[in-house]
Amino acid sequence: MSSRVLPQFDLLTPQSIPEAVAMLAQHQGQVSVLAGGTDMLVWNYIRKVKPAYLLRLSGLDDLDNVNYIPGEGLRIGAKAKVVQLLDNPDVAEKFPALFQAAETFATPQIRNMATVMGNVLRGSPAGDCSCAILALGGQVVLQGPEGERLVDIDDFWVAYGVTERKDDELAVELRIPEPTSTTRSAFIRMTRVHEDLAKLNVAVCLEINQNTCQQVRISMGCVGPILVRLKQTEKMLVGKQISDGLLQQLAASAQEEIAPIDDQRSTEEYRRQVAGVILKRVIEKAIGAH
Amino acid sequence: MSEKTYVGKSIPKLDAREKACGQAVYAADIQLPGMLYGKIVRCWDHAHAKVLKLDLSAAAKVPGVIKVLGPEDVTQKRYNTGVLDVMVPEEVGQLLGDIEDQRIFTDHVRHQGDAICGIIAESEEIAEIAAGKVKVLYEPLPVYLSAEESSRPDAFQFDERKPGNRAFQLPEQMFPGNAYGWGDVDVEMAKADLIVEETFYLPKVKQCQMEPHAYVAHYDQTGRLNCWTSTQMPKCVQPKLARLFEMPISRINLVSTTIGGGFGARLGMVFEPETCAMALAVPGRPVKVQSSREEDWVASESRHPGKYWVKLGVRKDGTPVAMDAHFTTNAGAYFTHASGVAFTAGSWMTGLYKFGSIRYKGDTYYTNQAPSGAFRGYGNPQTNFALEQIVDRACSELNIDPVEWRKKWHKGVGDDGWCMGVPYSSCALDECLERGAEAIGWEEKRARYASQSGTKRRGVGVGVMTHTSGAMPMLLEHTTCTVKMNEDTSVVITLSCSDLGQGAHTVLKQIAADTLCIPMDEIHIHVNMDSAGFDIGSHASRTTYVGGGAVIKACEDVKRQLIERASIRLGVPEQALEIKDQQVVSRNDPEKILSVKDICRSGVYNFTNPETGETNGVPGQIQGYASHFPAHNSPPFGACFSEVEIDIETGEVKVLELVIAHDIGRAINPMAVEGQLEGGAQQALGMVLTEETSYDKVGLCRNNGFTDYKMFGAADMPKFTTILVEQPDPVAPFGMKSVGEAGPVNPVGATANAISHALGITFTEAPITPERVLQALQDQKVA
Structure with a gap:
């Protein structure tokens, strides 16, 4: 059953990606990453997870953008909110599936808080943004102690709620390829x-x-x-x-x-x-x- | 209608701003010095079980835990959270068979969420941790989720006083044959040219009030038990708590907090017994108990689900010669409203149409679902689903227009009302039907949608209803009100009518302002149990009608006193005086005038001239008083028209438009009336299309929150037109009739009928989900 009280955890607030990765490595398997919190906090209340540490991304710069780069495609930072997809004219024009998913996603309040990356990391078969991204194709950029690696979205989800991300890796960006005129x-x-x-x-x-x-x-x-x-x-x-x-x-x-x-x-x-x-x-x- | 300054105006709700800004103080916001936190420990893993062993020792050892309370540590008295017993004579309660069968903490879990013990701690976190350390050994018992299951002869018996697990049936002593109605249904049914018969299934729907139940209780140094609660009916809960804890009612004090929605969810006691039991265990220290949404869901009451069988016999011309009906409701785990809803549901049928004969049976069975209880409409939405659909089926088979049939056969002025023996004082249903039909384009759409092809099919349906304004004469109907005039002519109204969020206090102030001719912002409403006299609470669509009636009488009493004093001072007979623009003035001599302010001020600041011995006016602060028992229940009627579009490839139903024409008598606050109709429709559409609390096969709730219990949201609501039909009721204060409980009633029948019109299929089970629609379409091969 759920509780009105959050379970006890230590809150980690790294100031850089390397620091975040180091923290993930140090407390391997005991950390839940908190960005928008729309799933993660609920999961804590219902005790679906009881992490010893919550690592929040608020101290990390440069992860909150949705950028279309001509010739390359769309880059969605790990902290970018779903609502940012709606605010970006390139998403509407070049990635209509993703735009339409964001449009109907949850509620306005949740769209303002939830991150696109969170939807992907959640590993739910019901994820709307995830569904669109799978159709559009793309990659998840993971940052680990050994450096960066890219996982194809087709390979990213391995089981219900389970992804290719390792415990000591931080998902930093989503990349969706450039569409053609057709x-x-x-x-x-x-x-x-x-x-x-x-x-x-x-x-x-x-x-x-x-x-x-x-x-x-x-x-x-x-x-x-x-x-x-x-x-x-x-x-x-x-x-x-x-x-x-x-x-x-x-x-x-x-x-x-x-x-x-x-x-x-x-x-x-x-x-x-x-x-x-x-x-x-x-x-x-x-x-x-x- | 005479023009009023406030009555009839769309004045925004006075508490809207503070609620929207987060300033309103709910029970959960209350902080008192030395306050402790109580946690009700509930059984989450079983719907029916014996507690073989309850080990509280580890919980008690958690630092910060003040006390742990098992079933033996609190009163052993049984109670019934419902308050019917307060509002009917004892002998009637006995005839109805109402029993007290609930315990504060139980060793016999009868539904998931039943309370087994309590923990009192220094913080909510500590209480929570301790709750996790309570060890319970259960012996599972067989689980029954429907009346069919629990009424089997070999079923476990919930209560020895209720053999066969039948909590209630209409008592033979009051209703021979355990039925009410009139005429000989068997004889008349035989004369019918057409008989339509169907069994309908109603879902267990939840009130979903925004504020989950929360309380603070404090057994104080004077030996008084205080409880801060958002109850809908403080004056009825007071004697219930007094009886439960065997204390005089003078030692029970209920403090009304801001209420975050009621809809029946706070009718009677909810978790006041548990909270007060904890406070009594720690005298001198307040205890706060807050429930999560999930707890609220599994442990507080819902609308009664059940099986509604109806059989209607009609002549070729549509004459309804006989109606036979039987509603078997599912009480859930405890008695609570087992008698009330099964009893009342039929009255919304007997009250609506001029059947040649009718026989209504209502009964109720225990199951291991969460208890059922009061929910806005009290049996009327359930009846509407069955009744309005069976009427439409008869109309369809006889090729009679459903609007015309209803115009011809609905009851009206002088006919016996929903409560037999109280004839209707007014009825504007014809106008509701006419204006509603015109607004939706009834004739044109009925014709156009008669033959359709393609993947989207449209339908338009109608549903009518009647309800009540107040509970007279079925229940005690009584509101007491005092109106105190301050020296500056500002006004304090004291009563105990709760404002559930429907705008009751705004409307009561409008009524007072126009009766006293005092600006609304100089009127304050004070709800305090000690200061206020009796009132049966905010329910049964009674607050504006009965509470408003009490306010008018008390204000009239103020005016009488003002005139009496002016008469003395002006030397003018009372009959020759009237109050105009805050002046008491002689009708015959405009020079003879005295301001209301002068009378009020000199009544308070009444000085004696030492030389003359004269005073500067008549001494005494003016206070008006009324102990009001309404003489009638001025039932409202209403017609709802619903238009739907169904995607026959997916079964999805989209409600395109609702038109609700409501027989309001006179709208005190039109915007508030519209709000009630729109909010009620939101609940009705949920009941008919999306909402149902469901259980797995062992009786555990599958959707005890908003993730999987889906109400209509703002984006789901259709185009909405409200038509307020104002034909003042001759016996009602200001001609008004009720609206609150009427809201969720006839959009149910209208929408079900619209679906049936679109597809030619009657859906007997609500909610009518896309899954059910698609299945039915495949079964019937609609192409």
């Missing part, structure tokens, strides 16, 4: 009410040339222990003209490719029933049909 993306989620976690979410990123799909990445959430790419379904799309008939086939394929469960937000059966429907809709949304 890149299209979109995001859709289904919820019980507006302010809710997704019961199902989907994002797609396509390279479209004269209505023919050159490349595609489809990610779907709440249909397994982690966010998944629907790779079989993607294959059916590559090299094809997008038509109603094809969309129907994709929908059928998506239903086969997922492994949802019953939980408090929905049922396995329902998720299978609607997965294909929202996949069809997100593709139409991305290519601007309807």
Whole structure:
């Protein structure tokens, strides 16, 4: 059960990334990193975690930006809030899936506090920004005692709530590649009410040339222990003209490719029933049909 | 209607600013010298179990723990958190079979969250740590989550006084056949051309008031037990606590704090017994108890869920010859409101339509869910879901317009009211139906949506309702009020009506200001149990109607005294005097005039001239008084129209628009009335579409907080139109009728009917989730 009282912990406030990494290494496995706190503090109240140390990022400069760098892509610092995605015109223009995920993300209050990186590190199959980032592709930049390493977003989530980040590593940045002029993306989620976690979410990123799909990445959430790419379904799309008939086939394929469960937000059966429907809709949304 | 300065005006709620700015003082904000912190230790792992062993020794040893209290360390008396017993004669309570079956700390856990012991410590943190060290050995008992399960002959018996786990049924002595209504339903049903019959299932929905329950209690040096609480009904909780702790009521003092929403959640006692028991264990030191949202959820009351069977017989022309209904409610683990809701729910049906005959049965069974209790509407939303849908089904089969049917068959002036024997004094339902239908575009949309294709289907539905203004004559109806005039003509109204956040005190001041002709900002409301006389609390949609009635009477008493004194000083007969613009003036001779201020001031600062022996006026501070028992309950009616759009590929229901036309009699504060209707609709839409407290198979709550219990938020609310139909009620003060409890009623039936109109499917189970809609669409192959 939850408590009205936070558990006891020591609060660490490093002033530099190396200091933070050193602290993580020193107290390996006993530290929870606190940025926006929208999940982490709740987890402390409900005793889902009882860390000996909370390491807060407030003393670290240079991690709070969302920057689009022409020729390279989008860089999202570890302290950047979800709301910053909405404030950045490049995100809306070049990464619509991510913009749309941020738009419906939780509540205005949470968007003002929660970080995009926190959503990725949470490792939830329901993460909206995470779902969009998986479709867009990208990398997580981790800083450890041995230096920096980049992990592809496709490999980052390994199990429910578990990521590739090691205990002594600090996630410092998200990188999303530069889109081309033919890149299209979109995001859709289904919820019980507006302010809710997704019961199902989907994002797609396509390279479209004269209505023919050159490349595609489809990610779907709440249909397994982690966010998944629907790779079989993607294959059916590559090299094809997008038509109603094809969309129907994709929908059928998506239903086969997922492994949802019953939980408090929905049922396995329902998720299978609607997965294909929202996949069809997100593709139409991305290519601007309807 | 005569023009008033304040009544009829949309005056913002007077407490809005301090609440929005975080300045309002709730019980949780109270800090007293030497205050300790109490923690109610609850059973979280079982819904039904015996406590075989309770070991408090490790908890007691935690530094900073003052005392640990097990079941034997507190009073052994049983209680019932409900307060029906205070508001009905004892013999009626006995006939209804109300029992006291709750204990402060129990060794028989009957629902998840039942309290097993208490810890008093120097800080909340310490109490929390100690709670973690309480060792309990449980013996699990079989868990029952529905009346069907707990009523089986071999089921564990919750209470020997309630065989078969039936907590309540309509008593045979009062209602032969355990039913009420009129006519011979069996005979009349046989005459019907069409019989429609269905069983509906109602969800367990929570009040979700913003402020979780919190208290401070202090057994002080004078031997008085003080409790700071946001209760809706201090004057009824006082005798309950007195009885529980076997103290005279004079030694129980309840201090009303700011209330962060009630909706019935604070009707009667909640965690006052536990908090006061802890305070009694540490005389001289105040104890604060705050609950988390999860505790509030599992241990305080909700709306009664249940199974509602209805069978309606109609002639070809729509004449409703017979209605047969049976509501089986789920009381949860304790009796509380087991009689009240099952009893009352049927009255919202008997009160609404002119059935040729009707038979309503209501009963209640114990289960291992959290206790059910009072929630805004008290049985009316449940009845609305079943009744309005079965009426629409009959209309649909007979091809009768649902609005026309309701116009023809609803009860009205002179008909027997919701409480039989009290005829309706007014009814503006026809106007509500007409204006509501016009606003939503009823005829055009009903026709247009009759044939649709594509993935989005629209529907429009109607639901009507009646409710009450105050609890007369079913319950004791009584509010006492004093109005004190200060020397500067500022006013202090003392009463014990709580402001739950609905704006009660704003409205009461508006009423006083216009009655006394004194500016609102010179009027203060003082809620204090010791100063105020009796009142049954803020519930049953009674505060404006009954509290307002008391305020008017007390203000009239002030005016009588002002005129009496002016008459003496001016030498003008009382009948010839009137009060205008804060002057008492003779109707016949405008020269004969005396200011209200002069009368008030000279009553207080009354000097005697030593030479003449004369005083400068009539001595005595003026205080008006009323002990008000309303003569009626002026029921409001209302019509709600709902338009929905359903995505037939996903089953998602979007409510596009609600039009609510409410028979308010006269709106004292139109903005507050609209607020009540909108807020009520938010609860109704949640009940019909998204909200349900659910349990796993061993009876543990699966959604005891807002993560997984989903209410409608601001972004979910539809376009909203309120129409206040003002036909003043002839017997009501200012012609007013109630609105608060009416809010969450008919949007339930209207929205369910709109869905049915869109899809041609009746959904018998609420909430009507996308999962249920999609399943039904597949079952019925809607294409």
